[in-house]
Amino acid sequence: SYELTQPPSVSVSPGQTARITCSGDALPKKYAYWYQQKSGQAPVLVIYEDSKRPSGIPERFSGSSSGTMATLTISGAQVEDEADYYCYSTDSSGNVVFGGGTKLTVL
Amino acid sequence: QLQLQESGSGLVKPSQTLSLTCAVSGGSISSGGYSWSWIRQPPGKGLEWIGYIYHSGSTYYNPSLKSRVTISVDRSKNQFSLKLSSVTAADTAVYYCARTAYVDADDYYFDYWGQGTLVTVSS
Numbered sequence: 001s002y003e004l005t006q007p008p009s010v011s012v013s014p015g016q017t018a019r020i021t022c023s024g025d026a027l028p029k030k031y032a033y034w035y036q037q038k039s040g041q042a043p044v045l046v047i048y049e050d051s052k053r054p055s056g057i058p059e060r061f062s063g064s065s066s067g068t069m070a071t072l073t074i075s076g077a078q079v080e081d082e083a084d085y086y087c088y089s090t091d092s093s094g095n096v097v098f099g100g101g102t103k104l105t106v107l
Numbered sequence: 108q109l110q111l112q113e114s115g116s117g118l119v120k121p122s123q124t125l126s127l128t129c130a131v132s133g134g135s136i137s138s139g140g141y142s143w144s145w146i147r148q149p150p151g152k153g154l155e156w157i158g159y160i161y162h163s164g165s166t167y168y169n170p171s172l173k174s175r176v177t178i179s180v181d182r183s184k185n186q187f188s189l190k191l192s193s194v195t196a197a198d199t200a201v202y203y204c205a206r207t208a209y210v211d212a213d214d215y216y217f218d219y220w221g222q223g224t225l226v227t228v229s230s
Contacts, residue, residue: 095169
């Protein structure tokens with residue numbers, strides 16, 4: 001079955017740039033989406049259609065996609081950005097696929 | 108602002124049926140261009156999509172859960188529901204409802220989520 005692969009963890013210091021990757025064979029033809037999930041809370045959409053930012057999401061969040069890899073970039077990460085981040089896409093048949101999640105530590 | 112709120116039993120016995128409802132406010136469940144999904148997350152684990160329903164009543168389920176899942180919609184109450192039969196401890200999870208937005212028929216995502224409700228399967 002189709003999988004999206006993310007690193008289990010990423011760690012940065014406050015103010016640094018955090019990059020979280022997501023690899024998947026269908027990404028050249030499918031959009032990638034990114035969700036932020038803080039402890040005990042529901043996921044929040046932070047990037048849609050590879051690189052678009054929903055209203056209310058800080059400008060330091062950006063997304064890109066090239067070939068089989070999508071990347072979520074947090075420029076100048078803040079302590080409040082510490083969370084689990086999930087990439088998401090659909091496969092060639094339209095089935096839902098979530099990545100395994102990446103725990104971002106900012107300290 | 109669209110809001111979704113899950114409700115239902117937080118404790119279900121093994122082999123019984125889990126039942127949850129998602130109330131939608133700030134918008135109509137009959138709005139064109141969207142469907143309505145259930146997603147779950149076992150404690151400490153990742154997200155698993157369960158299925159979705161259009162306001163017309165058409166459904167699409169995760170193949171791995173299809174035999175046990177029923178999603179229905181009540182347009183008069185602006186809500187939709189989930190039933191998961193023959194539950195086991197493996198079905199213990201936080202259950203979320205979410206609105207599904209479409210780029211095209213095979214490309215969609217979840218733009219609004221409920222806060223989630225924990226369902227524990229235990230005798």
